[in-house]
Amino acid sequence: MALIITDECINCDVCEPECPNDAISQGDTIYxxxxxxxxxxxxxxxxxxxxxxxxxxxxxxxxxHTxxxxxxxxxxxxxMAAKNK
Structure with a gap:
């Protein structure tokens, strides 16, 4: 299942660069x-x-998203296949 960022997020910016799939981005109030x-x-x-x-x-x-x-x-x-095209 996918992960979700809750409203406890403090926008510290450490998660986004760690994601190997570029799945994390800055939202309106939290990531x-x-x-x-x-x-x-x-x-x-x-x-x-x-x-x-x-x-x-x-x-x-x-x-x-299970x-x-x-x-x-x-x-x-x-x-990975789409990335390597």
Whole structure:
């Protein structure tokens, strides 16, 4: 499943550069994770890098976008194929 940034976000800017899929961007008031690009770092790392660096623990799983590890892997492969074109 994709991740989501909650309103507890303090806009510290540390998560955005850590995302290998460029899924994180600045929203109107807090950072936003694009669920179509978020693979929870599957294919890149063992753990989601944004969660690792977040100082306020405001990046939980997004219950609206549930995906299995296999689906996340397939999304990763699709994103990498599009990036390499």
């Amino acid at each position: 936003y994770i694009n669920p179509s690009k978020c693979t929870e770092c599957v294919g890149h790392y063992e753990t989601p890098q944004c969660v690792e660096v977040c100082p306020v623990d405001c990046i939980p799983l997004d219950p609206v 995906e299995s590890r296999e689906q996340l892997q397939a999304k990763y492969e699709k994103l």
